Amino acid sequence: MPESVLSTPLTTTTAAPPGPGGPRKSLVLATACLCQLMVTLDASIVNIALPAMGGSLDFADSALPWVVNAYALAFGGLLLLGGRVADLAGHRRALLAGLVLFGVASVLGGFAQTPAQLIAARAGQGVASAVLAPIGLTLIMVTFTEGAARARALGVWSMVTAGGSALGVLLGGVLTDLLDWRWVFFVNAPLVLVAAALASRSVATARPPRAGRLDVVGAALGTGAMSVLVYGLMSTDRHPWDSPRTIATLGTAVLLGLAFLGWEARFASAPIVRLGVLRVRTAWVASLIVTLIGAAMLVGFYFCSLHLQNVLHYGPLAAGAAFLPFCAGTMAGSMTAGRLGARFGGRATLTGGLVLAGLGMLWFSGLGVSSGYLTAFVGPSVVAGAGVGICMVANTAMGTSGVDPREAGLVSGLLNAGRQCGGTIGLAVLSTLAVAATRHAAAAGDSTPAALAAGYDRAFVVTAVLLAVAALIAVVFVPAPPRRKAAGV
Template sequence: MPEAAHPHATADTPSATGPTGAAPPAKAPLTGAPPASARPGLVLATVSVCQLMVTLDASIVNIALPAMGESLGFADSSLPWVVNAYALAFGGLLLLGGRIADLVGHRRAVLAGLVLFGLASVLGGFAQSPAQLVAARAGQGVAAAVLAPIGLTLIMVTFAEGAARARALGIWSMVTAGGSALGVLLGGVLTDLLDWRWVFFVNAPIVLVGLALALRSVPAVRPPLAGRPDVLGAVLGTVSMTVLVYGLMETDRHPWGSARTLGTLGAAVLLGLLFLVWEARFARTPIVRLGVLRARTAWVSSLLVTLLGAGMLAGFYFCSLFLQNVLHYEPLAAGAAFVPFCAGTAAGSIVAGRLTARFGGRVTLTGALLLTALGMLWFAGLDLDSDFLTGFVGPSIVTSVGVGVCMVANTGMGTSGVDPREAGLVSGLLNAGRQCGGSIGLAVLSTVAVAATRRAATNGDDARAALAAGYDQAFLVTAGVLGVAALLAVLFVPPRRPTAPDH
């Protein structure tokens, strides 16, 4: 099919211009329309399995950490690296992971990601030392950095824009938000009833199902992009993201104003600037073609998903801490308490497409973000006398419905009009925004919570009351962040999906 006739081509895509103004190589075929043999239902099932595993493993180890530490002899200072190794590899490699699918082909990318995730999980289950377990978690993070963007990429190239893509994005978003909550619950069940090693072994059957689905559903077509991979760009992008995520994770031990933190974050900024200069001026096949961000929908959706990522991760994290540290829930009960959140996210994801079609992107996203902010504001009212039914269910449902609508509406806006050859790039940007937003938000809000807890303790509150005050302050700031996101949606989100990119 000639490039000019392709229904997804726009003025912002590489069919019009390359990184230096020249057209991309003519031999790079368009592969946006799925082959006649493609099975959209099985593709969506493959995507859902991959995304479930990625989000599940971001949280499933949390409740099992004490058992892991006791079994393998972790020092208290090194135990958090079971979580951090996954987050660091995942966040640092997302941009590269998103572009891999465009360079090697969708089928190869998803199969390689699944195999690597399965191997790392089995090695983690059999780990006999802290170093082996941390290495296995890093391997899972590398695989997740490939699988998370390829899932969204497959949706973009399999489902046409409109109702079909909105339904697919609804299911993808539901799995994304629900997987984290399910991970908390499943981690408690497996650790309590079996052994901590099963939080790794449980991935083996999931990987086998994913491989079987992928082999049947993901077509083996030529890679969307031709040419040499941008090795230097990949290194700069990966290292800058990794240093940023690492610097943010270490703020719990080194204050924001410390030389260590300022130096690390400054290095991340410098590396990021070098990456942007290289991509804009010198890369022949850039990892991130900056021209894609000239479309208003692309940069607005990336910004909003970053703020939403901060709110989502903060909500899961501080709700879990409040339940266990203030209300003294057992790990299994704390995980079960997130079931209403899963249900609300599912409901929001289901109705998001219809709301966007009826009211437009601006109204839908603004309303959903305000609803999510309202839920966080409600959480900020939790106290020592709160219980599950009267204090936790209500804000959980309000927040989760807003999250479900936001994820579908915002992802639909960000992926509209994207050239299929750059589906992996856009997927990587959106996933990187959510991951970095979560890391930044968690680092900032943890500082806020600790400061508020210390103030409350200084004023004479007992330990539980001081913790509650700290968590409530974090919820309050999270509501403010989501309120800012709603304001940005009012100012910049197009009321209806534009027919051409807005320069």
């Protein structure tokens, strides 16, 4: 890989632009962003509606979390496979299939009459999202050349990625309070119709499907490893980390992962993940950093929401509206990341965004029972949001630079899988730390709200540390841009 590609990920041009008969770029970007909006929205929109769902369908307390877990398990487990499907089947075909499945699952979820029906519908949404998420990024990679054009497109896409979760919390509160919990599913139907119309008009069959068959053994091992890992991590709220069940589950995930790597490296004739792609520095560094960003994003949203509702006693609608400053910060950061990258280089932009996001999370750790919204919540929301927007764009641009268009889906799947697994791992680990801190504070005599705030604050501090580690990785492993020669030299 040429050093110039690695050192200037936001300004280097290596890919050819689409020909005159290619897709319309603005419509392709709109299609990619709408698909990403549905994926990120669906991951958070049901959270506030869970109590209403539980009461309406008579959920058992132990079954209600599976409305969230079924989606996360299917989504996280199938992301690598979903990314490869786009490369093998063709972008438009895979995209339309994913949209149809997402729309059908959403409508079935809205009409669900039993807990089992709702959980099955959520699993269907997760399967569809595992196809839609990588394809959206893939479309940007193959449509926009590296440099300013791709940076602007990634800015919009990253803004949707980061802001969609906050918007989901807000929209979930609005729909649940003003209409009915079923509308958190029905709202997807018009989005699917618009996305399908845009895709049919703008996304061409950019190239015929690649020769060869899908690596069935590799797909089974990779999906199994991801699924078991996600399931094991999600179960730590009921089974401690040192319990035999948790150890056995995570150990099984590790064994399946090793078997997957061995099969892909030595036996697969057409591997679902060509391990050689990880020799490209931009690919593995970006995948590692996005794992830490994913942990910070999900943990930040989760514990901020808990603090607003459990400590400050906000209702669902007010808690959702409270995230608007974060959305504004993310939008600002995402839209300025391209200009920052062009001026200061990819490494400085990525590192600066990670540091800014970390400072915002550290600021959140000062939240207490008497913290006011304007004085203690808006400031860190804007700072953390801006940092997340900047580092998401810069990291995605770095990870997709110099990638063979035929492997765009693979790299997209890796980046999405990293973000999803990072969020799942981060939430599982930091929830344990938060509970321990809460118990310690309660034992010391703190009131319940104060004890909860102490636990949430511990999680924010650790999240800031994770972002600091990501910034250190960026400084060490992302090459600096080449020095410009002085005029006349």
